[in-house]
Each structure stands twice: as structure tokens, then as C-alpha cells.
Amino acid sequence: MVDRTPLLEMRGIHKRFPGVKALDNVDLELHAGEVLALLGENGAGKSTLIKVLGGAHQPDAGTIRIEGQALVMRNPQDARRAGVGLMYQEFNLVPSLTVRENIFLGQEQTRLGFLRHRDEHRLAAELLARLSMPLNPELRCGSLSVGQQQAVEIAKALSQRMKILVMDEPSAALTPQEVERLFVIIRDLKSRGIGVIYISHRLDEIFEIADRVMVMRDGALVGSRPLSAVTRNELIEMMVGRSVQQEFPKQPAAIGEDRLVVSGLTRGRRVRGVSFSVRRGEVLGLAGLVGAGRTETARLIFGADRLEAGTVVLDGKPLRIRCPRDAIRAGICLLTEDRKSQGLVLGRSVQENFALPNLARFSRLGCIHQRREADVFAEYVRNLRIKISGAEQRVRDLSGGNQQKIVLAKWLERHADILIFDEPTRGLDVGAKYEIYLLMNDLARQGKGILMISSDLPEILGMSDRILVMHEGRVAGEIRDVAGATQQRVLELAVGGAK
Amino acid sequence: MKSLILRSLSRLASDYGMVAVLALLCVYYSWVTCEQQTPVGKAAAEQAAEQVEKLCGARPTVLILSRGTREDQEFAESLASLLAKQGAGVAGTVKEGPADARRQLEALNASGSKLDAIVGDRDAIAWPVFENLRQRFPALGTVQTIAPHSYWWPNFLKTDNLLNVANQITVIAVIAIGMTMVIITAGIDLSVGSLIALSAVVAAALIRGWAGGEHAGTWGMLVCSIGGMALCTLVGVFSGAMITLFGIPPFIVTLAMMLVASGMAYIISEGQSIYQVPDSYVWLGRGSDLLGIPNGVVLMFTLYAIAHLVMTRMSFGRYVYAVGGNAEAARLSGVPVQRVIVIVYAISGALAGLGGIIMASQLKSGSPTYGAMYELYVIAAVVVGGTSLSGGEGKVLATLIGAFIIAVIQNGMNLTGVESYTQKVVLGVVILGAVFLDMLKKRGWVTRLVSRKAIQRPVG
Numbered sequence: 001m002v003d004r005t006p007l008l009e010m011r012g013i014h015k016r017f018p019g020v021k022a023l024d025n026v027d028l029e030l031h032a033g034e035v036l037a038l039l040g041e042n043g044a045g046k047s048t049l050i051k052v053l054g055g056a057h058q059p060d061a062g063t064i065r066i067e068g069q070a071l072v073m074r075n076p077q078d079a080r081r082a083g084v085g086l087m088y089q090e091f092n093l094v095p096s097l098t099v100r101e102n103i104f105l106g107q108e109q110t111r112l113g114f115l116r117h118r119d120e121h122r123l124a125a126e127l128l129a130r131l132s133m134p135l136n137p138e139l140r141c142g143s144l145s146v147g148q149q150q151a152v153e154i155a156k157a158l159s160q161r162m163k164i165l166v167m168d169e170p171s172a173a174l175t176p177q178e179v180e181r182l183f184v185i186i187r188d189l190k191s192r193g194i195g196v197i198y199i200s201h202r203l204d205e206i207f208e209i210a211d212r213v214m215v216m217r218d219g220a221l222v223g224s225r226p227l228s229a230v231t232r233n234e235l236i237e238m239m240v241g242r243s244v245q246q247e248f249p250k251q252p253a254a255i256g257e258d259r260l261v262v263s264g265l266t267r268g269r270r271v272r273g274v275s276f277s278v279r280r281g282e283v284l285g286l287a288g289l290v291g292a293g294r295t296e297t298a299r300l301i302f303g304a305d306r307l308e309a310g311t312v313v314l315d316g317k318p319l320r321i322r323c324p325r326d327a328i329r330a331g332i333c334l335l336t337e338d339r340k341s342q343g344l345v346l347g348r349s350v351q352e353n354f355a356l357p358n359l360a361r362f363s364r365l366g367c368i369h370q371r372r373e374a375d376v377f378a379e380y381v382r383n384l385r386i387k388i389s390g391a392e393q394r395v396r397d398l399s400g401g402n403q404q405k406i407v408l409a410k411w412l413e414r415h416a417d418i419l420i421f422d423e424p425t426r427g428l429d430v431g432a433k434y435e436i437y438l439l440m441n442d443l444a445r446q447g448k449g450i451l452m453i454s455s456d457l458p459e460i461l462g463m464s465d466r467i468l469v470m471h472e473g474r475v476a477g478e479i480r481d482v483a484g485a486t487q488q489r490v491l492e493l494a495v496g497g498a499k
Numbered sequence: 500m501k502s503l504i505l506r507s508l509s510r511l512a513s514d515y516g517m518v519a520v521l522a523l524l525c526v527y528y529s530w531v532t533c534e535q536q537t538p539v540g541k542a543a544a545e546q547a548a549e550q551v552e553k554l555c556g557a558r559p560t561v562l563i564l565s566r567g568t569r570e571d572q573e574f575a576e577s578l579a580s581l582l583a584k585q586g587a588g589v590a591g592t593v594k595e596g597p598a599d600a601r602r603q604l605e606a607l608n609a610s611g612s613k614l615d616a617i618v619g620d621r622d623a624i625a626w627p628v629f630e631n632l633r634q635r636f637p638a639l640g641t642v643q644t645i646a647p648h649s650y651w652w653p654n655f656l657k658t659d660n661l662l663n664v665a666n667q668i669t670v671i672a673v674i675a676i677g678m679t680m681v682i683i684t685a686g687i688d689l690s691v692g693s694l695i696a697l698s699a700v701v702a703a704a705l706i707r708g709w710a711g712g713e714h715a716g717t718w719g720m721l722v723c724s725i726g727g728m729a730l731c732t733l734v735g736v737f738s739g740a741m742i743t744l745f746g747i748p749p750f751i752v753t754l755a756m757m758l759v760a761s762g763m764a765y766i767i768s769e770g771q772s773i774y775q776v777p778d779s780y781v782w783l784g785r786g787s788d789l790l791g792i793p794n795g796v797v798l799m800f801t802l803y804a805i806a807h808l809v810m811t812r813m814s815f816g817r818y819v820y821a822v823g824g825n826a827e828a829a830r831l832s833g834v835p836v837q838r839v840i841v842i843v844y845a846i847s848g849a850l851a852g853l854g855g856i857i858m859a860s861q862l863k864s865g866s867p868t869y870g871a872m873y874e875l876y877v878i879a880a881v882v883v884g885g886t887s888l889s890g891g892e893g894k895v896l897a898t899l900i901g902a903f904i905i906a907v908i909q910n911g912m913n914l915t916g917v918e919s920y921t922q923k924v925v926l927g928v929v930i931l932g933a934v935f936l937d938m939l940k941k942r943g944w945v946t947r948l949v950s951r952k953a954i955q956r957p958v959g
Contacts (some may be wrong), residue, residue: 304831328833342831345824347891356821356832359814366813410832 005068007032007085007195008053008164013034015048022048023059024220028194030164035186037210038199039150041429042241045219046199050166053197054086055079066163068418085162087153087170095142100124102141103156127155129184146290147164147178154185165189166197171205174429175290175455176491183209201429203232206457217241242488247430248462249437253444254278255465260332260418260449262301265310270296272473274310278418278449281442283480285464288494293473294453295337300421301451302334303327314417333411337422337453343407344395351377351391354410361413380409385435401432408439419443422453437463457487469493517885517900520933524904528911529653536652537621539570545576546616546647552585552684555615555645560588564619567594571620578618590614597626604628605933608636618645654914662793666861668906669795670695671873672899675880676806677847679898682881684823684843685890686749690738691851691877692762694731695870698855700764702727703773703865712775720780728852734760735848739841757874764867772866776859784861795857802850806895818958819843824891879926883933904933 007012008030015023023045030036040046051057053064055073064071079086093102100117103124109116125135133151141149150170157165171179177324185194186209198210206213207227215222215238222238236247256279263275270293278284286294293471299305301312303321312319314330324334336342339497344353354377355362362373374391381388386405395403406425411419421440424435440463444450454460460467469480469490477493479485538546551561561582565575569873581591590607593600602652607614617629624644632642654660674691681688706712710719734756787793810816818839821829830836854873859865884901886893908929912922 063586302831324831325833325835333832336831341825342827345821345891347824347830348820352817352820356817356829356834359817363814366540368812368817370812 003225005032006030006065007034007067009063009065009068010049010053011063011065013049013064014060015052015054015057016060022219023052025219026062026098026216026221026252028053028214028221029224030197032193032195034161034212035190035196035198035210037206038197038212038216039206039213039235039239040216040222041200041431044216044429045218046238047168048219049216050086050168050197050199053084053164053166056421068247080160082161083161083163084166085157085160085164086166086168087150087157088168093141093149093152096140098138098140099128099135099144100137101126101151102152103137103159109162123159124155127158128152130158131155131188132181133185145178146173146239147175147181150174150178150182154189162194164195164197166199168199169201170198171200171202175292176457177289179205188208194248194451202456203235206235207232215239219376223362224452227401236430239429247434248439248459249434250463251441251445252465253281253441253447255282256447259315260301260451261313263311263313265297265300265312266299266308266490267296267305268308270473272472273299274470274475276468276475276478278451280447280449281444282465283444283450283452283463285460285467286451286470287455287457287460287467287490289472290455290474292470292494294470295422296473297470298422298451298453301327302332304334328414328416331414331417332420333357333414333418334420335407335411335422335424339400339403341406344403346396347394349392350386350388350395350398350406353395353406354380354413355408358413377409380413384409384439400427401429401435404432404436408436416448418449418451420451422455423455424452425454425456425459430475433459457490461485461487471496517897517904517933517937520539520936521900521904521907524907524911525655527918528655528907528914532654532709532911532914533651534649534654535659536647536654536691538647539620539719541577542685543620543647544574544576544581544690547574547578547645548581548585550645550647551616551618553589554645555587558586558588559615560590560613562590562607562614562617563592563601564617564623565592565594565846566596566623574620590943593619595621597628597681599723601628602634604636604639606933608639608950612639614642616643616645621646623651652891655911658791660914662787662796664790664903664906664910665796666793667910668902669793669799670858670861670870671876671880672799672871673802673857674847674851674854674877675902676802676895677843677850677896678877678881679886679893680806680810680819680843681749681817681847682821682823682878682888683893684840684844684888686742686823686840687753687824687878687888687911688735688738688844688851689750689753689874690756690760691847691854692870692873692875693757693764694734694851695855695858696764696867697760697767698727698731698852699859699865700727700768700773700855700867700871701730701865702856703776703859704767706777707775708781709771714887715777715780717779720777724856731760731852731855732845732849735845735851736841738848740842742844743840745838761867768797768865768867770867772864772868774864774866776863778863781860781863783798784859784863789827795861798857803895803899810895815839820891820913822890836946840878841913863942876905879930883930885937901933904929 006029008025008028008092010028013023013026026045026049028049040048048057052059055076058074064073071082073082094105100120104120109120119221121137127475128135128137128151131151131154133148135148136445137462141152142388144152170182174182189196200206209226212224213228213230213235214224216233217239258277261277265274274297288294296305300307303323303326312321314332321330326428340346351374355373359368362369377391380386384405387402387408398406424436428436440450452463461482467482467485467490468475469477471494476496480491500868546797551559554815563575565571571848575592577633591603593603615733624646629644632639678688678691704722705726706715706720710723738752738756741747742749764765783794784795789797813862818829818834821834821837822839824835855869858869880902882888883904884894884897886898904925908926909922912925917925
């Protein structure tokens with residue numbers, strides 16, 4: 001271990017953007033066969049650092065050495081050639097191509113310009129077998145699950161003989177089993193001497209897979225520790241720069257009568273006869289594996305998809321919901337799991353996004369009362385502490401937490417009775433999560449009914465008054481005693497197993 | 500206050516960067532078409548009358564030269580009346596060239612009357628017959644030759660030419676309003692060119708067959724024109740319905756409607772132009788009631804003002820942007836996405852129909868050949884204006900600028916004598932260049948290039 005040359009060494013990296021110091025004298029060291037977790041709130045500079053490593057950004061100052069050799073990476077190609085593989089949350093796979101074609105995209109195995117399908121097929125199968133992911137290389141990537149696609153992405157990196165693999169939130173869209181499989185793969189990569197930089201907000205995962213953790217805050221390095229020498233709370237404190245009492249500030253509200261009652265909701269095989277109710281002041285947690293039909297159920301209640309059977313009753317009144325417009329009018333709103341593709345019009349301004357479902361309130365005869373719109377929006381910006389440069393700023397340029405706050409603001413202004421949160425804190429940092437939880441407390445106190453879908457079991461257990469678990473389109477069980485419940489119990493129900 | 504002005508100016512520049520391009524083009528064409536201009540008609544007469552008053556003392560006698568053109572006649576008539584007002588006498592008006600001038604001079608000389616001045620344009624007073632007047636016609640006394648002063652002025656900036664530019668662009672610009680909205684929803688409408696023909700033919704055919712042909716009254720013509728537009732609106736509604744209900748791509752639907760509408764125009768007109776419309780039908784296309792601005796141009800600016808307000812101040816405009824930016828997010832926010840799309844195509848159809856009426860009015864007939872290729876010019880105007888074909892972005896007023904850029908380039912090339920084949924090549928390159936520049940600006944390449952140079956330092 002002594003005086004071993006690090007696989008990767010970044011020293012004194014500085015990077016300024018107009019008006020922002022994105023990276024301030026950051027050092028990073030990664031050894032062969034090591035998993036380094038990179039931790040920090042959104043906007044702490046993690047992605048900028050990774051982009052510098054990947055050649056997407058040029059540092060203003062600082063050195064990068066790989067296996068002791070100083071390198072200048074002017075573009076992503078340079079980085080790839082140097083053995084740095086980047087995996088983003090959005091996979092760089094072409095859905096219409098097969099697994100084999102994707103793995104060899106850009107490095108096709110050819111002879112005299114003709115593709116050598118059989119060789120490619122064999123190599124691809126070998127790579128996938130090594131990752132214990134026995135996929136048929138001729139399947140189209142579009143038909144694969146998220147976890148499988150990730151394996152393909154890793155296989156691609158292996159085929160390019162990457163020495164360093166950077167994974168940005170690789171587990172964000174995975175089911176617990178898929179995460180387990182990913183960890184098996186990562187351990188395999190370790191044993192091959194590949195260095196892995198693992199970015200995640202999920203502390204549980206970091207403790208399970210990483211050897212060392214590096215925490216960043218405000219563009220600077222806070223510290224780097226072996227995971228054996230640090231506790232969960234210490235990590236959180238390092239991240240937010242202050243001590244945090246608790247992760248889940250749940251304050252139970254007075255729970256009243258049933259507000260939303262759905263029964264027999266059905267659509268195809270994804271949702272099969274789902275019935276439940278949400279009560280006044282209650283946060284109903286909806287747990288289950290990815291694909292269990294939770295999101296689909298929410299979309300049915302909201303009218304985003306057409307109901308095949310079932311009824312929705314709000315405050316004793318049966319509703320006829322054929323499109324989201326009807327649901328919104330009736331007082332139901334849905335904060336979708338995918339902010340970027342479903343919750344926001346990224347190219348438009350924050351204020352326009354905020355106003356979109358509320359225009360009728362701000363306008364008369366179709367003409368928008370611009371002053372009122374701006375005033376109301378400014379109030380939300382203040383109350384929710386949304387960080388924006390101005391009402392005209394594009395949503396695209398905001399951090400995840402602030403984007404989520406814009407989504408929240410736009411629905412809060414609807415003053416709906418029922419709020420459906422689908423993965424409300426996915427991809428958010430500890431601080432932003434905390435604020436969202438406080439807001440949920442507040443809404444519950446106002447007597448609203450909240451349905452919270454989450455794949456984050458601690459969150460489900462920490463914030464719900466009651467938990468429903470779905471399995472294969474059906475409600476598999478209900479947990480009334482949340483305080484006494486364990487993750488184990490929820491998972492059992494989620495996999496449809498033992499009672 | 501000052502900073503407010505500055506800020507709004509810089510915002511104007513960034514939002515409508517093409518304004519600068521347009522201004523540069525105008526300056527360029529003003530520069531290259533700058534020529535010595537000779538005043539004609541009334542303006543020339545006024546100037547000449549002034550000179551006569553200044554140079555010839557009280558109650559002079561004047562001989563007026565005219566060469567029989569319309570402008571010369573106007574010149575002669577207004578000069579005669581102006582001189583009469585000043586108390587000058589008109590000895591005669593030469594109408595048939597130098598021979599006529601000689602005859603009149605001889606007659607004046609023989610009658611022994613005095614002549615103080617001969618007034619005509621620069622070419623006319625240079626006729627040899629006016630040389631050595633004192634020796635040849637001594638009885639006339641001292642005769643001065645007077646011509647209105649010429650001056651330097653760009654042909655491009657002459658009122659007539661500017662009105663010409665505006666007139667030429669009216670049809671395209673009006674339709675481009677609808678096209679901008681369609682493109683902001685991430686759609687496209689290829690049928691507008693054919694709808695021009697359909698609307699023009701239907702309106703003209705209705706006037707011929709129902710409103711009394713050449714003797715049609717104002718209301719009859721109005722109803723018939725609205726009929727043509729209504730049909731085009733229906734075509735737009737149909738396109739929108741096909742797109743929203745069946746999910747057929749806008750390109751395909753409107754391509755089909757382009758063929759259908761064009762075919763219908765030929766069927767209704769039996770392939771002929773329809774001329775049986777009253778003279779007053781040209782009111783919209785050729786008339787100018789407001790300060791000499793053509794009615795069509797006034798209508799165009801009015802429509803742009805309305806469209807701008809709709810797109811920036813009304814819910815509908817917001818919805819159009821939201822649908823183009825992210826249709827799913829818009830739907831989940833309660834935006835009636837399907838309705839918005841249908842309305843947008845209906846507007847596009849209606850404005851294409853209006854474009855057809857304007858063209859029919861300009862040409863005083865309806866023909867199925869109208870509007871061929873216009874969809875491409877319209878799309879070009881929108882794109883040059885900076886509206887992105889991928890939707891969610893764009894400005895109606897920028898489209899007007901885009902339309903004017905195209906019109907100015909075409910007009911400028913006509914003035915500088917570029918032949919029409921070359922014009923097409925230039926226009927194509929300009930469209931590409933404009934979009935390219937806009938792209939550079941949006942991606943911030945210009946600023947990035949500059950800043951990269953400034954911070955690049957060796958790493959490693």
C-alpha cells in the first residue's frame with residue numbers, strides 16, 4: 001500500500017464559470033480496485049469535477065494524472081482514450097439498436113469494412129456473462145429494463161478497456177434487486193483493478209459499496225475519509241455544513257375522515273383492481289418495486305391514462321375524470337416522478353412553468369394579469385426559498401432541488417385537496433429533501449390528503465402515516481403501524497412474499 | 500430611466516437579433532443603390548416654380564417643356580397652375596419634342612413678346628434648339644433655362660420602393676403568423692401555399708357565380724372572401740384533428756392537404772383564372788387609405804400586433820409555447836393540448852386563406868396557380884426570424900423581421916440587377932446563414948470562443 005502510484009490523481013483543480021466558482025482547489029485520488037464515493041449536495045461541484053475528468057470542461061488550473069502520467073483532456077474523446085469511462089443517469093444507448101450493436105458502437109469489429117457479427121456476438125456475450133447478466137446480445141436495448149441497460153453500459157465500458165469508471169447516480173432508477181446486482185458487478189470491477197467513482201445521495205448504498213468517501217460542498221473539498229472511520233450523521237454534517245438532528249422531520253397531523261376514495265381501479269395488467277382511501281391530514285405511503293403499478297395507479301387517478309374500470313370519489317362526490325384537466329379542476333394534482341420530461345417545460349421560464357396550471361386564476365377573458373402573476377410567483381419564491389436569478393430564468397438551468405420546488409409551487413397555487421407525490425425527493429440532496437418533508441407536514445396540517453409514492457424505503461417509513469404496498473398491479477398489503485414497521489416487512493410485501 | 504432604456508435596448512437586441520441583420524441589409528442596399536435622382540411630377544414642378552420666382556423677377560413669362568409622359572404631364576400641369584398663382588405667364592407648353600420647341604420659339608419671336616425662362620427637366624433643356632437663343636431669337640430678350648435640381652438618394656429608400664417591399668411581403672408575412680404558431684407547437688404546415696390558391700379561387704368563383712361577377716357589391720365580395728377563408732380554416736381544423744386524434748405527423752398530414760387543396764383549386768376553377776370580379780375588388784391589395792400605406796400592409800401590421808399580444812399576454816399563447824416545449828408536461832398541467840393544436844392549425848389555415856384573398860385582390864383574379872412554393876418562403880421567414888423547428892421557442896415579431904429580411908434581399912437584388920436564378924442561390928445561402936448565426940448565438944459559441952481564449956492555460 002505504501003507509496004503506490006494512484007490510478008488517478010487530480011490536484012488543485014480550479015474552475016470558474018461566469019459569476020460562480022464551481023471548483024476551488026479540489027484534489028482527488030483514486031487507487032486501482034477502489035470504490036470512491038463522491039458525496040455532496042446538488043450544486044456542490046460533483047458534476048463539474050466529473051466533467052473536468054471526462055474532458056467536457058477544461059479546468060482553469062490544476063493537473064490530472066492517470067497512472068502517474070500528466071494528461072490534458074481537451075474533449076471527451078481524450079478522456080476515453082486515457083481510460084476514463086463516464087456513465088450518466090441518462091444512458092448513452094441507442095434504443096433502436098441491439099445490445100451487441102450498442103456495445104460496439106464506434107468500435108465495430110470489422111474485416112475489410114464488413115462487420116464481423118459473429119465475433120461481436122461472442123465478445124458481447126462474454127462481457128455480459130462476466131457481469132453475471134446473461135442477456136441475449138441481439139435484443140434491442142429499448143426493450144431492456146433500466147438495470148439491464150446499465151449492465152450493457154458497463155459492458156461497453158469494459159469492452160473499451162476502461163481503467164476508471166464514473167457512475168453518476170447509477171441506482172436512482174433501479175429496483176432494490178437491481179441495485180444488489182449492480183453491487184455484484186461493481187465488486188467484480190474492483191477485483192479487476194478498475195477504479196470506480198460512485199456518485200449517489202443514498203447513504204445506505206455508499207456504506208455498503210464504497211471504500212472511501214469524498215465530500216464536497218460549495219465547490220471545495222470538505223474531506224476524504226475511509227468509510228470504516230465515519231458515521232452516517234458525520235457524513236450528513238460534512239455535506240450540509242451543520243448538524244442535522246433527523247433525516248425525516250415527520251410531524252403527524254390530525255387525521256380525519258376519508259377524502260379520496262378509489263375503488264377497483266383497473267387498466268390492463270399494470271393496475272388490477274386497486275382500492276384504497278386517503279384521509280384528511282394523512283400521508284399515505286405507496287411502496288412497491290419498480291413496475292408494481294404505483295405510478296400507473298397515480299396516473300389513473302389523475303386522468304393521465306384512461307381508466308378501464310373503477311371509481312374515484314373525492315369528499316363523497318364521485319368524479320368523472322377523463323383527462324388531467326378534469327382532475328386538476330376537481331382538486332387533485334400529481335407531482336410526476338420524472339420532473340424533466342413530465343413536470344416541467346424545460347425551455348420556458350420558471351414563472352411560465354409556475355403559472356401553467358394556474359393561468360385561469362391570473363387572467364380574465366384569456367388575458368393574463370401579468371402583475372398579479374409575478375406577485376404571486378414572487379411570494380412562492382420567497383416562501384419556498386427557490387434560488388433563481390429572475391422570473392425569466394429558464395427552468396433547464398436550475399438545480400434538481402429548485403426544479404422540484406418550481407413544480408411544488410405550481411401545484412401549491414392550485415390549492416388542491418389531494419396531492420399525489422411520485423418520488424418527490426428522487427435525485428435531491430439532503431437539504432432539499434428536508435424542505436420538501438417540512439412542506440408535506442404543512443400540507444397535511446392544512447387537512448389535505450397526500451399520497452406519496454417512493455422507492456426510498458427509509459423515506460416511506462419515515463414520512464408516512466400509513467403504508468400501502470403494491471405488487472404486480474395489486475395492493476399486496478397495508479401497514480398501519482408505521483412506527484413498528486421495518487424495511488424488511490415492506491420488502492416482503494413488495495415481492496409478494498410471506499404474510 | 501437611462502438604464503431602463505439601455506436594458507430594454509439590449510433585450511431587444513438579444514430577443515430580436517435579426518433586427519440588426521435587417522438594418523445592415525437596409526444600409527447596404529441603400530449604399531449600393533445610391534444614385535442621382537431627378538425629381539419628377541409635382542415635386543419637380545414645385546421646385547421649378549420656386550427657382551423661377553427667385554431667378555426671373557416679377558411677372559415673368561415661361562415656356563414649359565413636357566415630353567408627354569404621365570409624369571411630365573403632371574409636371575407641366577402643376578407648374579402651370581403654380582406659376583399662375585405666382586402671377587407668372589405661361590407662354591406655352593412644348594409637347595412634341597425639339598421641333599415643337601423651335602416652332603413655338605419662332606412664333607414667340609415673330610410676335611415680339613418677351614420670354615424670361617424655359618423650364619423642363621435636365622435632358623430637355625439641353626436640346627440644341629436652346630443654344631444661342633439671344634442671336635437666333637433676339638426679340639425674346641434674356642432667356643434663362645431652368646431645370647429642377649437633382650440630388651443623391653438611394654433607389655432602395657424611395658417611398659415607392661419601400662412600399663413595394665412591404666406589398667411584396669404582405670401575403671408571406673400574414674401567413675407566417677400562423678406558421679410561427681404552428682412551428683412553436685413543434686409542428687409544420689405545408690398546406691399554406693395551396694390554401695392561397697384554394698381561397699383565391701373559391702372567393703373569385705363565388706363572386707362570379709353568386710355575388711354578380713363584375714357588378715358584385717361590397718357586402719357580396721366580403722361574404723365571398725370570408726367563404727374562401729372559412730374553407731381554408733376548415734382544412735386547418737381537419738389537419739389539426741388528424742394530428743391530434745390519430746397521431747399522424749404534421750408533416751404527412753399537411754403534405755397530403757397541400758395536394759388536396761391544390762387539386763380542389765384546379766377542380767373548382769377548371770384550371771382557369773377567374774377574372775370576373777369588380778374593379779373595387781383590388782381595394783385590399785392595391786388601395787391605400789391610411790397615409791398612403793397600402794391597405795394590405797396596414798392589415799398585416801395590425802395582425803402582427805394582435806398576434807404578438809395573443810402570444811405574450813394571453814393564456815392561449817402560453818399554452819402554445821408549453822405544448823411545443825413539452826406536450827406531456829403541458830397535458831399533465833391541465834393544458835388542453837389537443838384543442839390548442841387544432842386551433843393553431845385552424846389559425847394557420849385561416850391566415851393562408853386571407854393570404855389568398857390578398858393575392859387575389861392584388862392581381863384582381865383568382866387562379867389555381869397562386870401560392871406555389873409559398874409554404875417554403877413562409878417557413879423560411881419563420882426560421883430566419885429565429886423560431887426553432889423543434890418547438891417551444893420563437894417570437895411572432897421576429898417572424899415579421901424574418902419576412903422583411905427575405906423581402907429586402909429580394910428587392911435589393913432586383914434593384915442591383917442580379918438575375919433571378921442567382922437570386923435563388925443567394926436566398927438559399929442567406930436562409931442557411933441566418934439560422935446558423937442564430938444557432939451560434941443560442942449555444943453561446945461566440946461568447947465561449949472569446950472566453951476560452953482568455954482562460955486557456957496549460958494543464959499538466
